[in-house]
Amino acid sequence: MVFSSLLFIFRFLPAFLLVYVLVPERHRNLVLFLGSLVFYAWGEPVYICLMLFSAFFDYGNGLMLEYAGRNEKAGLARMVLMGSILVNLSLLAAFKYSGLWPLPVGISFYTFQTMSYTIDVYRGEVSAQRSLPAFGAYVSMFPQLIAGPIVKYKEVAVELEQRLLNMKDGYRGIGRFCTGLGKKVLLANQIGLLWEAVQGMPDEKISVLTAWLGSTAYALQLYFDFSGYSDMAIGMAQMLGFHLQENFQYPYRSKSITEFWRRWHISLGQWFREYVYIPLGGNRKGLLLQIRNILIVWTLTGIWHGKGWNFLVWGLYFGILLILEKCFWLKCLEAQPPFCGHIYTMAAVIPGMAVFASEDLQAGIRLVMLMFGGAPRLWDAGAVWLLSNYGLLLAVCLFASFGTAKRLARYPVIWVLSFFLSVAYIVDASYNPFLYFRF
Amino acid sequence: MSQRKIKKEMTICAAFLLFLCGMWAADLLQEDRLYSEWEKRMLVQKPKWKLNAVLDGSYEHTYEEWLTDQFPARDQWVSMKTRCEILLGKKEIDGIYLGKDDFLFSENTATADWDRMEALMTEQYGKEKVSRIHVPAAGAVLTEKVPYPVKFSVKKDAVWENLYSHRDEYIYYRTDHHWTMRGAWYAYEAWAEERGIIPVPLESVKKSVQKENFLGTHYGRIHYAKQQDVIELYDPGIICSVVYDLGESQRSGLYQDDLLESEDAYRFFLDGNHPVIQIRTNQEKGHLVVLKDSFANCLIPFLTAHYRDITVLDPRYFRADIPSWLEQQRVTEVLIISQDSVHAVY
Numbered sequence: 032m033v034f035s036s037l038l039f040i041f042r043f044l045p046a047f048l049l050v051y052v053l054v055p056e057r058h059r060n061l062v063l064f065l066g067s068l069v070f071y072a073w074g075e076p077v078y079i080c081l082m083l084f085s086a087f088f089d090y091g092n093g094l095m096l097e098y099a100g101r102n103e104k105a106g107l108a109r110m111v112l113m114g115s116i117l118v119n120l121s122l123l124a125a126f127k128y129s130g131l132w133p134l135p136v137g138i139s140f141y142t143f144q145t146m147s148y149t150i151d152v153y154r155g156e157v158s159a160q161r162s163l164p165a166f167g168a169y170v171s172m173f174p175q176l177i178a179g180p181i182v183k184y185k186e187v188a189v190e191l192e193q194r195l196l197n198m199k200d201g202y203r204g205i206g207r208f209c210t211g212l213g214k215k216v217l218l219a220n221q222i223g224l225l226w227e228a229v230q231g232m233p234d235e236k237i238s239v240l241t242a243w244l245g246s247t248a249y250a251l252q253l254y255f256d257f258s259g260y261s262d263m264a265i266g267m268a269q270m271l272g273f274h275l276q277e278n279f280q281y282p283y284r285s286k287s288i289t290e291f292w293r294r295w296h297i298s299l300g301q302w303f304r305e306y307v308y309i310p311l312g313g314n315r316k317g318l319l320l321q322i323r324n325i326l327i328v329w330t331l332t333g334i335w336h337g338k339g340w341n342f343l344v345w346g347l348y349f350g351i352l353l354i355l356e357k358c359f360w361l362k363c364l365e366a367q368p369p370f371c372g373h374i375y376t377m378a379a380v381i382p383g384m385a386v387f388a389s390e391d392l393q394a395g396i397r398l399v400m401l402m403f404g405g406a407p408r409l410w411d412a413g414a415v416w417l418l419s420n421y422g423l424l425l426a427v428c429l430f431a432s433f434g435t436a437k438r439l440a441r442y443p444v445i446w447v448l449s450f451f452l453s454v455a456y457i458v459d460a461s462y463n464p465f466l467y468f469r470f
Numbered sequence: 471m472s473q474r475k476i477k478k479e480m481t482i483c484a485a486f487l488l489f490l491c492g493m494w495a496a497d498l499l500q501e502d503r504l505y506s507e508w509e510k511r512m513l514v515q516k517p518k519w520k521l522n523a524v525l526d527g528s529y530e531h532t533y534e535e536w537l538t539d540q541f542p543a544r545d546q547w548v549s550m551k552t553r554c555e556i557l558l559g560k561k562e563i564d565g566i567y568l569g570k571d572d573f574l575f576s577e578n579t580a581t582a583d584w585d586r587m588e589a590l591m592t593e594q595y596g597k598e599k600v601s602r603i604h605v606p607a608a609g610a611v612l613t614e615k616v617p618y619p620v621k622f623s624v625k626k627d628a629v630w631e632n633l634y635s636h637r638d639e640y641i642y643y644r645t646d647h648h649w650t651m652r653g654a655w656y657a658y659e660a661w662a663e664e665r666g667i668i669p670v671p672l673e674s675v676k677k678s679v680q681k682e683n684f685l686g687t688h689y690g691r692i693h694y695a696k697q698q699d700v701i702e703l704y705d706p707g708i709i710c711s712v713v714y715d716l717g718e719s720q721r722s723g724l725y726q727d728d729l730l731e732s733e734d735a736y737r738f739f740l741d742g743n744h745p746v747i748q749i750r751t752n753q754e755k756g757h758l759v760v761l762k763d764s765f766a767n768c769l770i771p772f773l774t775a776h777y778r779d780i781t782v783l784d785p786r787y788f789r790a791d792i793p794s795w796l797e798q799q800r801v802t803e804v805l806i807i808s809q810d811s812v813h814a815v816y
Contacts, residue, residue, distance in 0.1 A: 037541055042494065048490075202478075202482050416561075416816045424560075458538070459547065461539070
């Protein structure tokens with residue numbers, strides 16, 4: 032089930048919220064667990080076994096780790112931890128990278144979540160969860176199940192035991208959900224049409240302006256799609272009494288790539304930082320090892336996004352940029368007026384996104400070549416047409432992505448507008464005249 | 471916390487839940503619609519709950535389709551979306567191009583292989599007996615009304631030239647992809663001249679307004695139009711008897727007054743699409759076979775002035791093999807009226 036569907040908005044969500052609010056507090060974890068299973072199983076019931084396995088397996092691992100810790104059996108603890116990581120990564124490898132089966136929804140997210148749990152229990156940072164409904168609710172929590180944010184267990188450990196429902200959280204959660212829905216449906220999907228139009232053109236019909244329009248549109252689509260989903264997740268979690276961390280902080284406002292990655296998909300960055308970068312030694316073992324660590328993290332980040340070579344190149348591209356910034360020009364950049372940093376960041380990020388967006392590496396490189404003068408013309412009628420159709424939307428998207436008007440998102444009037452227009456767009460997308468013009 | 475703030479929070483929370491549940495209730499109360507006139511398709515009906523259908527995911531799939539197909543006030547939601555797009559300055563919405571002077575244009579995908587039809591007929595009857603009218607798309611004729619820099623593809627023949635030189639007249643509908651009867655007459659005039667036939671003069675046909683608030687297929691897609699269309703009848707006044715579908719249909723006559731009030735009022739002409747229509751007039755001789763799509767429906771009345779028999783076949787619906795079916799008949803001429811695939815380029 033996806034959030035931006037009539038089924039979710041007008042069936043699942045009201046039904047779930049009513050039950051959740053009406054049951055006594057002690058049963059809410061169970062309701063959340065079962066509700067999330069229904070959410071996940073809808074239309075694809077088979078893969079639920081995979082998620083249940085993952086949940087039960089790491090539930091057991093947590094208890095064993097705690098037992099080992101209490102009885103000071105370090106060897107057992109290490110074995111259980113290794114086993115947990117190995118099994119989770121194998122699941123991910125088998126389903127995400129082997130290409131033998133269709134990708135189970137959310138597997139990249141829930142495997143990372145359960146790994147964070149076992150690692151933290153092993154480290155003694157949290158105690159193991161004894162209640163199966165509570166742990167099940169954590170693993171399968173439907174607001175963030177399919178597209179994150181990646182919630183570390185310790186972030187919600189307290190609220191899993193006890194959380195209060197109140198009007199204020201409900202109010203704010205509804206606001207986040209409605210604006211997030213609008214970001215996804217009204218901004219991401221619509222600016223995505225511009226990218227699709229450019230992607231569908233043969234190379235010889237693409238001018239430099241067209242190529243830039245297309246890749247800017249994609250960069251915006253990716254941002255609004257992902258951050259819209261995160262907003263909806265955070266909003267719904269808040270309705271249910273959970274307070275999750277922000278996942279995006281207006282990344283396109285950044286003045287350097289280093290800053291960009293502190294603002295983009297924060298939960299993933301933090302995950303890699305906490306469970307890969309720092310255990311490898313982080314920046315405490317000299318520059319050379321730090322560079323190695325950065326490269327490892329960014330190779331993994333690239334691979335995490337998908338199995339194509341373009342994802343690997345995309346990850347390494349940013350990794351190398353980060354290293355270069357660290358070693359050479361970050362200091363210098365910070366001394367310049369802000370707009371230099373903005374332009375530099377966008378000029379580096381947008382081609383990076385073009386590689387990310389393309390079906391394969393060659394297509395990505397071709398598009399980047401077109402952007403930087405490989406196209407026969409600077410602009411043409413096609414670009415004018417696209418600009419006249421999407422110019423205003425593009426401006427709205429840029430405006431919104433820079434956070435220039437973020438105070439607007441506080442007004443319920445905007446929520447209502449965003450919600451109703453989103454529903455209109457969702458209904459329209461299902462409006463399929465059957466060869467209408469031929470009858 | 472102030473009283474006002476608490477009140478605001480309560481209102482939003484309650485309104486949100488109430489609206490979500492309210493739409494559900496509205497859905498339960500309304501009866502499923504079987505058919506969507508605007509979309510020209512059957513709508514999905516509520517699926518029955520079965521265990522194996524749930525397990526293989528097909529129940530869920532159909533349920534979702536049913537929910538979207540039967541969603542309350544669907545047309546109004548679509549209209550709201552279109553208005554928002556227009557506010558954003560969009561000139562192309564879901565394949566509909568918003569032109570000047572409230573004209574709406576669209577591309578076209580030909581649904582039959584008309585070139586092959588022409589080849590088959592030429593093989594059977596010889597080149598002299600077969601003629602063809604390529605119906606230009608509105609966007610290819612009303613070029614000044616098309617939003618810059620879009621152009622619609624076209625075959626620039628005599629029919630197009632005649633229409634193009636009268637592009638200031640009301641020859642295409644604004645909200646529908648079809649031409650008006652006046653537009654069809656100019657195509658008929660160009661065709662007749664080429665065939666050496668004297669066309670029924672435009673001045674002598676009986677003109678009457680049939681419907682003043684016509685909204686066509688383009689409107690149906692985006693549920694938005696600033697101006698409604700007028701359906702005008704240019705009746706050459708030839709007495710004829712019309713048999714639809716070899717007598718299987720109860721329809722008769724060239725014009726269907728009762729359909730003017732339906733959502734697809736263009737069906738006024740020859741009742742829309744039938745596999746076969748047979749027309750007998752009071753002319754002395756000639757048997758014309760017309761192979762056509764819906765554009766021909768408002769042109770065929772002019773042809774009744776020239777032939778005793780007109781057999782109208784729609785190859786998209788006619789199931790039998792057309793050449794062998796025609797072998798049993800005495801055919802003097804064949805005319806193909808159709809629109810080819812049309813693309814917008816820029």
